[in-house]
Amino acid sequence: MDIEEFLKLADSVVFSETEKHLDDLQKAVLRGVWDGQKYSEIAEECYRTEAYVRNLASELWKMFSGILGENIRKSNIRSSLERSQSAYFLNCKNDSFNISNVHICSNNPSSIIPKERSPSPPKQQQIDLGTAPDIKKICDRTHQLKTLQNWIIQENCRLVSIIGLSGIGKTTLTRYLIQTLQPEFEAIIWRSFYTSPSLEITLKNLLLFLSNQSLTELPVSLEEQLSLLIEHLRTKRCLIILDDVQTLLNQGTLAGQYHPDSKNYSLLFKLIAETSHQSCLILNSWELPQDIVTLTDDNAPIRCLKLSGLGSAATEILHEKRLKDEEQWHLLIETYQGNPLWLKIVANMIQDIFRGRVAEFLKYDNLYLGEELTEILKQHLERLSKIEKTVITTLSQEKQPLGIAELIEISKLPATDVFKAIQSLERRCLIETEEQQQQTYFKVSPIIQQYLILNCQ
Numbered sequence: 001m002d003i004e005e006f007l008k009l010a011d012s013v014v015f016s017e018t019e020k021h022l023d024d025l026q027k028a029v030l031r032g033v034w035d036g037q038k039y040s041e042i043a044e045e046c047y048r049t050e051a052y053v054r055n056l057a058s059e060l061w062k063m064f065s066g067i068l069g070e071n072i073r074k075s076n077i078r079s080s081l082e083r084s085q086s087a088y089f090l091n092c093k094n095d096s097f098n099i100s101n102v103h104i105c106s107n108n109p110s111s112i113i114p115k116e117r118s119p120s121p122p123k124q125q126q127i128d129l130g131t132a133p134d135i136k137k138i139c140d141r142t143h144q145l146k147t148l149q150n151w152i153i154q155e156n157c158r159l160v161s162i163i164g165l166s167g168i169g170k171t172t173l174t175r176y177l178i179q180t181l182q183p184e185f186e187a188i189i190w191r192s193f194y195t196s197p198s199l200e201i202t203l204k205n206l207l208l209f210l211s212n213q214s215l216t217e218l219p220v221s222l223e224e225q226l227s228l229l230i231e232h233l234r235t236k237r238c239l240i241i242l243d244d245v246q247t248l249l250n251q252g253t254l255a256g257q258y259h260p261d262s263k264n265y266s267l268l269f270k271l272i273a274e275t276s277h278q279s280c281l282i283l284n285s286w287e288l289p290q291d292i293v294t295l296t297d298d299n300a301p302i303r304c305l306k307l308s309g310l311g312s313a314a315t316e317i318l319h320e321k322r323l324k325d326e327e328q329w330h331l332l333i334e335t336y337q338g339n340p341l342w343l344k345i346v347a348n349m350i351q352d353i354f355r356g357r358v359a360e361f362l363k364y365d366n367l368y369l370g371e372e373l374t375e376i377l378k379q380h381l382e383r384l385s386k387i388e389k390t391v392i393t394t395l396s397q398e399k400q401p402l403g404i405a406e407l408i409e410i411s412k413l414p415a416t417d418v419f420k421a422i423q424s425l426e427r428r429c430l431i432e433t434e435e436q437q438q439q440t441y442f443k444v445s446p447i448i449q450q451y452l453i454l455n456c457q
């Protein structure tokens with residue numbers, strides 16, 4: 001077997017099981033492994049960090065382990081696939097195993113079985129989902145999916161942001177969304193920004209992908225690179241997803257200010273938002289860059305979806321975790337704001353300690369944070385500016401929601417500082433509002449209040 005046959009075999013094995021082809025980066029990792037390269041060498045060739053490639057490879061081995069039914073690692077992927085090829089060849093009585101026609105059969109029903117599948121899409125598609133998670137069954141997000149599909153397909157929005165607290169489901173929703181949007185686009189690329197890559201690396205990445213890796217030399221100047229990118233976005237319909245964009249933004253200042261090292265991303269985002277083309281950029285973030293907030297408008301092709309909790313749909317998560325006392329579940333969902341990650345964390349704890357008995361847990365401490373949730377909240381609250389910290393701490397110390405006048409009085413901050421802090425905290429989804437008799441009142445959710453009480457004395 002040579003490398004091309006190896007890649008075809010790997011691809012067909014994956015396709016048979018998932019109906020998805022390997023993307024360029026996954027193939028690059030397999031190619032590197034075939035060549036005996038180290039992860040650091042593969043990373044260098046793919047213009048990625050070593051950690052990124054390691055992560056991607058680990059996902060790949062997990063996927064192959066599930067498909068081939070054995071523990072797959074870098075060291076045995078090649079031999080396992082070769083072995084599986086001969087096993088399937090021997091087991092196939094009627095159908096022959098044919099790599100180039102992507103045809104595999106198996107007598108093991110849980111293994112590689114060619115599935116009924118729709119004919120391949122009419123257009124030649126380029127897809128690189130990077131480290132996007134696998135698609136899985138999710139609780140109801142029909143309304144949000146419809147809104148996003150409408151913005152992107154009917155209204156041809158050029159820039160769509162999805163913002164919300166960590167764990168609320170931005171990545172999951174977007175992964176689901178692109179599955180439904182796939183036929184509409186000629187090229188789809190997903191990049192996760194958890195390593196806050198420089199604009200130079202991101203642009204190089206996008207340009208190489210959009211040119212089908214045929215770009216031999218990048219234009220020298222940033223302006224030329226940006227205009228080449230726009231050229232691609234004009235000539236084909238591309239979908240670019242940038243996940244975890246908050247890593248480009250500063251800590252300790254008001255929401256949405258770029259980190260000094262990432263300031264030039266503003267050029268990329270504004271250009272994509274304001275120039276005419278047929279593509280779409282999706283940004284997922286805890287907060288939006290300030291310039292995108294300014295551009296976002298119902299009358300422009302630039303929109304933002306503030307993702308909130310799952311509401312009663314979250315009961316599915318509690319079912320999956322096999323919790324008991326269903327009549328009390330609404331209390332958990334309300335307290336943990338329907339945040340799927342937070343609910344999973346608390347459900348695990350209730351399962352571990354109370355064998356799933358929610359009523360018993362609620363007798364003790366229905367504002368359990370634990371280390372995991374504390375760490376998540378810490379990351380959000382560490383980002384705040386001084387005036388935001390003062391305002392949110394003031395809110396957390398009050399039993400009732402506070403109006404602006406009371407906030408100014410209790411926090412002892414100048415009115416303009418309170419305005420700025422409130423606006424910024426709202427943009428970070430960290431405070432909630434209530435309207436009473438033509439007045440707006442502000443409050444923090446019980447979980448954030450609990451965190452602040454325990455950690456900010």
Ligand SMILES: Nc1ncnc2c1ncn2[C@@H]1O[C@H](COP(=O)(O)OP(=O)(O)O)[C@@H](O)[C@H]1O
Binds near residue numbers: 141165173317340
């Ligand atoms: N609609 C949903 N239904 C069920 N689980 C969900 C849903 N959305 C997210 N999750 C789960 O919640 C966790 C956090 O989701 P994720 O998309 O990573 O959040 P975010 O990107 O906002 O931080 C994951 O374990 C994910 O599987």
Ligand SMILES: [Mg+2]
Binds near residue numbers: 170171172244284
């Ligand atoms: Mg995410």
